[in-house]
Amino acid sequence: MSERASEPSTRSEVVDRSCARTRSWTDEAMRRVQADANRSADTHLHVVDLPAEWGVHLYLKDESVHPTGSLKHRLARSLFLYALASGWITRTTTVVEASSGSTAVSEAYFARLIGVPFVAVMPRTTSPEKVALIEREGGRCHFVERGPDVYAEAENLARECGGHYMDQFTYAERATDWRGNNNIAESILAQLGDEPYPVPEWIVVGAGTGGTSATVGRYLRYRRLPTRLAVVDPENSAYFPGWASGAHDYATGMPSRIEGIGRPRMEPSFVPDVIDVMVPVPDAASVAAVRHLHDLTGRWAGGSTGTNLWGVWQLIAGMLRDGRRGSVVTLICDGGERYRHSYFDDGWVASHGMDLAPYRRTIDRFLDSGVWEAPA
CATH class of the missing domain: 3.40.50.1100 (Rossmann fold)
Structure with a gap:
């Protein structure tokens, strides 16, 4: 089933771009993220x-x-709810973030919770302990040589894989x-x-x-x-x-x-x-x-x-x-x-x-x- 409705044959037809399967997945993803808050x-x-x-x-x-x-657990939960409600994350979306720290650990957790891939873009100098925490939550670490390069690299990586750049520094x-x-x-x-x-x-x-x-x-x-x-x-x-x-x-x-x-x-x-x-x-x-x-x-x-x-x-x-x-x-x-x-x-x-x-x-x-x- 296509995720996008077919083009209308005339301008007078109603355009329905919704997909019951997509909305059903989003509803379940929302439930899982909200349930995390209720359990805590x-x-x-x-x-x-x-x-x-x-x-x-x-x-x-x-x-x-x-x-x-x-503290970043609160932020990651809010970012995932915001992205899901905005239609930016679907069942096939890879989530990408520019972070080498606790935000990446928390976002990896929520990505695993709803069953989507997660990639953290970080400097190569990031401590092995932080890398291990991200990978333990199911995330993948993508390294750059210079810290300031994480923003553009995360955006490019998300574009190349058809994913979503979470961009905590804009949406927090x-x-x-x-x-x-x-x-x-x-x-x-x-x-x-x-x-x-x-x-x-x-x-x-x-x-x-x-x-x-x-x-x-x-x-x-x-x-x-x-x-x-x-x-x-x-x-x-x-x-x-x-x-x-x-x-x-x-x-x-x-x-x-x-x-x-x-x-x-x-x-x-x-x-x-x-x-x-x-x-x-x-x-x-x-x-x-x-x-x-x-x-x-x-x-x-x-x-x-x-x-x-x-x-x-x-x-x-x-x-x-x-x-x-x-x-x-x-x-x-x-x-x-x-x-x-x-x-x-x-x-x-x-x-x-x-x-x-x-x-x-x-x-x-x-x-x-x-x-x-x-x-x-």
């Missing part, structure tokens, strides 16, 4: 103990408990329903409902595609909440300088060492006008902060969680200076087990020229005194 309880909101006299409550939204182990901000429907911002506010400060002073996130910050910022405005959105940004990323200068085409051309956040260019899904504050974070500070989190709580997390926390400590210090009480929420973006070869390995840290000691001393002094002193 909401992610936990952990409390971090701070001195009671501060009057500040810190919460970590633990996105590492998703089936694919990261529009695939997620920012008005609600269990997006991450709605989930955070619901979970805080019975806490001492149910409307937080700050929500702190990083920007990879820009989809999470866009969703949170829009939702806060939609609900008319006073909560402010802070976005943290690692070294080499274009987001902070682009946001600060107002240059929407800002580019550094350099990759981030903090996986999952930071981009060499301002991506289409990044929405700067919903952000109240951006905090540039040295990579060594990100690593020191995530290691400190493990020492403090026993929780393993990735480097982007450390970036979040470095921004959190500075914002809480500002609250203490101003005599403000309230709550602050940030994310555990992914688990740290997949980074034991890097952020938690002293040899890797040394090979990248990072000195963590000054940043660790700053965190320790702050939690002991409540006073923030920038690293020497």
Whole structure:
């Protein structure tokens, strides 16, 4: 049976391009993706103990408990639902994405769930651990020599095989329903409902595609909440300088060492006008902060969680200076087990020229005194 209706013999005939078999497959694919969400309880909101006299409550939204182990599980689910609803993925479609990280792992999972092939286009320098995670979910890895080439290569590959280029960096901000429907911002506010400060002073996130910050910022405005959105940004990323200068085409051309956040260019899904504050974070500070989190709580997390926390400590210090009480929420973006070869390995840290000691001393002094002193 042809997927396309035959051409009408006259202009007066009704054209019916639908196909019951195609719609039936799409309905089943939609059911499988939506069932994944129904099977998953909401992610936990952990409390971090701070001195009671501060009057500040810190919460970590633990996105590492998703089936694919990261915040990107939400994004991948939304991207697949959006593409299926738009008719871009059918039973014969190969899904292609430009990603070497957690998004590719999560998209490979959903491609396997609905029974379509998945190809992740990534730099050849991608860690073997990430490649193994993608392949374990049934995906195929396609390598390029230079990181900036992933976009064009993914688009060309999708065109050549008649597939669909998912393009997370364009569609992340529009695939997620920012008005609600269990997006991450709605989930955070619901979970805080019975806490001492149910409307937080700050929500702190990083920007990879820009989809999470866009969703949170829009939702806060939609609900008319006073909560402010802070976005943290690692070294080499274009987001902070682009946001600060107002240059929407800002580019550094350099990759981030903090996986999952930071981009060499301002991506289409990044929405700067919903952000109240951006905090540039040295990579060594990100690593020191995530290691400190493990020492403090026993929780393993990735480097982007450390970036979040470095921004959190500075914002809480500002609250203490101003005599403000309230709550602050940030994310555990992914688990740290997949980074034991890097952020938690002293040899890797040394090979990248990072000195963590000054940043660790700053965190320790702050939690002991409540006073923030920038690293020497």
